Each structure stands twice: as structure tokens, then as C-alpha cells.
Amino acid sequence: MYVVVYLFRIRTSGHLASPSSLYAVLTCIHFAIPALMISLGQGPQFRFRDNGPYAAEAMIFAWLALVALQFGSLFANSRLILPSQTGIARRSKGWNARYVLAVVTTLIVVGWAARIHIIESNAYFQILRTSQGELEGPFYAAIRMAEQFPIYALCMVAIAYWRPGGLPSRFLHFGLATIILSEVAYWLPSGRKEPVVLAVLLPLLIRYLRQGRLPSAKTLGALALAGTLLFPAIFTYRNAMEAAGTGPGLVETVISAAEFAGSGAVSSSDMTSGEIILGRMSLMEPLSAAVRLYHEGDWEPMLGRSYAQALLSLVPRVLWPGKPDFHYGTDFGQAAGILSSGDWLTSISVTYFGEAFLNLGWGGLVAMLVMGMLLGALYSQVAASAHRETWLLVYAVALPTLLYAGGTFALHFGGLLKLLPFFYLLGRLMESGASLPRSVPDRLAVHR
Secondary structure, three states: HHHHHHHHOOOOOOOOHHHHHHHHHHHHHHHHHHHHHHHHHOOOOOOOHHHHHHHHHHHHHHHHHHHHHHHHHHOOOOOOOOOOOOHHHHHEEEEEEHHHHHHHHHHHHHHHHHHHHHHOOOOOOHHHOOOHHHOOOOOHHHHHHHHHHHHHHHOOOOHHHOOOOOOOHHHHEEEHHHEEHHHHHHHHOOOOHHHHHHHHHHHHHHHHHHHOOOOOHHHHHHHHHHHHHHHHHHHHHHHHHOOOOOOOOOOHHEEEEEEEHOOOHHHHHHHHHHHHHHHHHHHHHHHHHHHHHEEEEEEEOOHHHHHHHHHHHOOOOOOOOOOOOOHHHHHHHHHOOOOOOOOOOOOOOOOOOHHHHHHHHHHHHHHHHHHHHHHHHHHHHHHHHHHHHHHHHHHHHHHHHHHHHOOOHHHHHHHHHHHHHHHHHHHHHHHHEEEEEOOOOHHHHOOO
């Protein structure tokens, strides 16, 4: 009810893509709806029964954590911190088209070179990503980061395509469509659904941030239908690949897994499509488990250590060959009773909310408040800075991490500490001295 009222009140403000709004939707999807379905006996049952009694406290914490994050974001955007700026629309610095083309081309070439190397190293499929395989070494993280470059290039093209007041050229139209299709074509056979969703979602969010336009009802319906089909299909496809195994070649493995899935040998007939989707989206059990582990003393309170590890992640693996991975999803899953004691390959989503409770208990609300302030300060630059296109790129690069509520701070936000300065510098490099048209400022600037 809180989320519905909040989104209804803010829908005309132009800030539906802000961290406050996005986390309102994410909290509803990952916690509120699954909790409601569980309470009605229709949702996914907890895999470890002892986590169930803590579900109500977990739900209350999730709601208050959302409120704390929103309050932090609101405070970061208040006039106390960010004084009102005038004339921004007249002096905003746009990007030079030639520089954009050069940077986008470079990112795509480097990104696809990394992807070819990943495929040749037999590390392409999702079921193989828990082990580094032939990518083992100090450059593993750099190769994985380069693998994401084409989707960041997609964000740059989308920013240029939906520039207010301008009619996009056929070249931009063709480039945007081509990159979206190539992203879907690369990620879909791997068994990873998140990048497939992001390839469609990020351009739509950028269009909204640039022009204030939400997708039409038909588009939203088509996306909802595609998502309804995607989740069960990927679920069955990955189960088939795990059962059939991976072959020596990419094409052979994909065909074998698809045929194995189609044969009915691997089936999810005991689960409906709705149950599969709800089971994949629900993060209620990890959060309930975090509350249980903290109260029963089965998990030593981290007292902020997991957040401090984000600073250690800045040290390159080349300089620190033994640098840990900073993920504890497997240890958490075993302690929570979700994983068996012999399973060292599966990682359970701790969630940003669960991590806050594992650190400080109910004091974790303070951590969510600070997180809201950081995200709100980042978002405010999209409207308040004269370098709006550059900051929009920075915000777009942060969106995949922001949208993945199942992560942990050091593992995901630690990576952003290296990515965001890099793309900020790229954005400034692409700037020219030209200003955006005075009569058509960005939608966010108007609401600012």
C-alpha cells in the first residue's frame, strides 16, 4: 500500500527513475508481493523451515529500510545540500558526435574481443561462472568488466538518440537497434536473464530520464509477456544444460541443451510459470534468514566490515594476486540452511537489506539511510550538473548495480568505485562546447 501511494503521488514529478522510486518497485517485487503470496499459502515455501518465523520481522525491516533509503535520497537532494541552480538548461554541455562514435566503437570492439576470449576459454555459460576456469589469473576481473562494455556503449547511443529537441538520425536509429539485438543475441544463449532484461530496460529508462516519456500500454504489455516467457524458459534451459553438460563448442552446447529441454527429460511441470517467476524474484527467505542468524547468534555481527571491504576492492588484482572475491553468498546460504554443507558452487543472494541487518541488526536502517544519500547525490547530478549527459551516463552505468537488490555492497558497489570515474572521464572527453537547445531542456531540469 505504501509503494502504491508513493508511486501514485510521484508519477507526475518526472522522478520515476530515481533511486527512491526504483527501490520502491524493487521492494514491492522482491519482498512485498512474495510475502503477501506466502501469507496466503500461494507463494514459494521456505527451503529451511526455521527461517519462516522471522518472516514478519524481515518484512517490517524491508519496509522501514525502504523508507530510510528514500529519506536519505530526499535529504541528498534537498536545498540544504544542493542549492538551487539556475540557467542550467542554457549552459549544459552536450557531447561531440564524432567523439561519441569513436568511444562507442572502441567499447564495442574491446567488449566483443573480451567476449570472444571468454567463449574460447569455456567460461561463457552461466553455469560455468562460479569457477574462473581458463580465465584464472590477475586479469580475470578486467576481462569480465570489458565483457560489459557493449551495454555501456548502448547507454551512450541511447543518450545521444533521445537528446531533447533533436530528431535522431537513421544512423543512430540503426545503431541503437543493432546493439540491443546483439546484446540479446549474446546473453540469451548463456542462460543469463539479467543482461537480456537490461538491454531493453536501460534504453527505456534513459528515454524517460531524457524526455519524460513512459512506454505505452502496448509496450508495457509486450514487455510483461516477454518477461513471463523468459523466466520459465531460462529456468528450464539452464536445468537442461546442467543435466546435459557443456560440449566443446558454443553452438553445439546451445543446441544440445535446447534439444534436451524440448525432449521433456528436464521438466518443471511440477511448477507453473507463475511459481517459477515468483520463486526467482522472491528474496524473502534470504532476508528472513539474515534476521534469524543475527538474533540466534549464528552469524557474528559484521559491524560494518562488509562495507569497508569495498575500499579494499579498489586494489587491482595485478598488485594483489591473492585478493579475495569479497562474496560470502555460499557461506551465508549454508548458514541460512538454504544450501547443503557440501555445496560450494552455489551463491545465495544476501540482498542489500539482509547485509544491513547482518552488520548492525535494526541499526542497519542507518546503513540504508547512507546508501540512499549516496544514490540520491548521484541522481541529483543528472538534473543539477551542467555536464548532464556525462552524469546521465554515469547514472546509467550505476543502474545495473542499483537494480540488483540481491547483491552485497563490497562485491557490487565496490566495482562501481572503479567504473564510475572511468565513465565520467569518458563522458567529459566526449563533451564539446555546445549547449543543449535553450527551448527544450531535459525533463529533469524542468522539475528541478
